[in-house]
Amino acid sequence: MATQKTYLVISALGEDHPGIVNMLSKTILEHGCNIEDSRMTVLGGEFAAMLLVEGKWNTLAKIENAIPELQRQLNMTIITKRTGERATGRNLLPYAVDVVSMDHPGIVNTLAGFFAERSINIEDMATTTYAAAHTGTTMFSVHMTVGIPSDMHIAGLREEFMDYCDGLNLDAVLEPLKG
Secondary structure (H helix, E strand, O other): OOOOOEEEEEEEEEEOOOOHHHHHHHHHHHOOOEEEEEEEEEEOOEEEEEEEEEEOHHHHHHHHHHHHHHHHHHOEEEEEEEEOOOOOOOOEEEEEEEEEEEOOOOHHHHHHHHHHHOOOEEEEEEEEEEEOOOOOOEEEEEEEEEEEEOOOOHHHHHHHHHHHHHHOOOEEEEEEOOO
16 A cells, blocks of 8 residues: 655745755755755745655654744745645646737736636646837736646637637637646
C-alpha cells in the first residue's frame, strides 16, 4: 500500500535581491525535503515565490520551525500551510488558454467569470503587459491552464469562448495542453 505524501506550501514575498532562491532551497534541502513544484517571479520590486515542498511530517515541521529565522535573514514575509496530495476525483482535460488584447481593466475578471459560470477550474495563470511593436500601445497577455470536465462538449465550449472573446475584442486561443 502506497503511503500518502505530505506537503508544505510555502509562500514568500519581499523586496527582490540576489540569493533568495538559494537560501529558500538550501533550507528545504538541509531539512531533508524536496521542492516538487514552484512558481517564482519578480513583481514590481518584490520577489514572490510559492513552493510545494514534499517531506515526512517531522522534516516539514523542522522547516516550519526554521521559518522565523529565514524571514529575518531574507527580510521577507513567509507563510506556510500543510496540504495533502491533490484530489483527482473528476476527469478533467487540461486545456491551454491564451488571450491577447489592448490593456484595459477587467480582462482577468471577465475571463475568470466565463470559466466559473461553466464550473471550469483555472489551475494556473500568468499575465503580463508589454508595449506593442511599432505603436508602443500597452498590450495585455494572459496564459492559463484550465481543467475542462471530460463530459463537456469541447467544440461547443470552444465556439462559445471564441464568440465571447470576439465580442470583447480579445484575441483568444483554446486548445489541448501539449506535453
